[in-house]
Amino acid sequence: MTKSDAYSLCMRRSWHVFTLALLMSCLMHSAHAQEIPFVAEVHATHMGMEILSDTKGTDLSPYLKTVASELKSHWLPPVAAPGQQAKPDETMISLTIAPNGQVSEMHLDHPTNAAQDRAAWAAITSTHYQPLPSGLKDSSLKLRVIFPAH
Secondary structure, three states, rough: OOOHHHHHHHHHHHHHHHHHHHHHHHHHHHHHOOOOOEEEEEEOOOEEEOOOOOOOOOOHHHHHHHHHHHHHHHHHOOOOOOOOOOOOOEEEEEEEOOOOOOOEEEEEEEEEOOOHHHHHHHHHOOOOOOOHHHHHOOOOOOEEEEEEEE
C-alpha cells in the first residue's frame, strides 16, 4: 500500500466516523433540541460546529456535512511567525443562516488574535451556503463554528 493509498483510506475512514457522529448527534439533538447542543468535529482540521437553534426534528446531517466541507475548503489558518508559538485557543464565531442560505448575522463569540480571527471570519464570509432543508423553510439556523489555533 502506497503512502497515498494509506492517506486516502484514512481520510475515507475519518469521513465515515464524522458522518456517523454527525448523524448520532442530530438524532440526539432533535429529541432534546434545547437541552443538548449538537457538536460535530471536522477531523481533518479539528474544526468544530455546534447547532444553537431548534432543528424541529429535521435531519441536518447532509446539510451540515456540506457546510463543514465548504468551511474547511476556505479555512486558511494563519502561520505563526518564526520563534512564536500559537496559543492553544480557538476562535468561535456564531452565524445565522436564513432559509434561502444567506448569512443574516455573524458574531465573534471568542476572539483569539487578530490574524486568527480575520482568517476565521474570512472562511465564513467566503463560504457559499445552500438554502436550508425544507423542514426549516420558515426558520433560520444558528450555528457556532470553532476554529482552532494552529
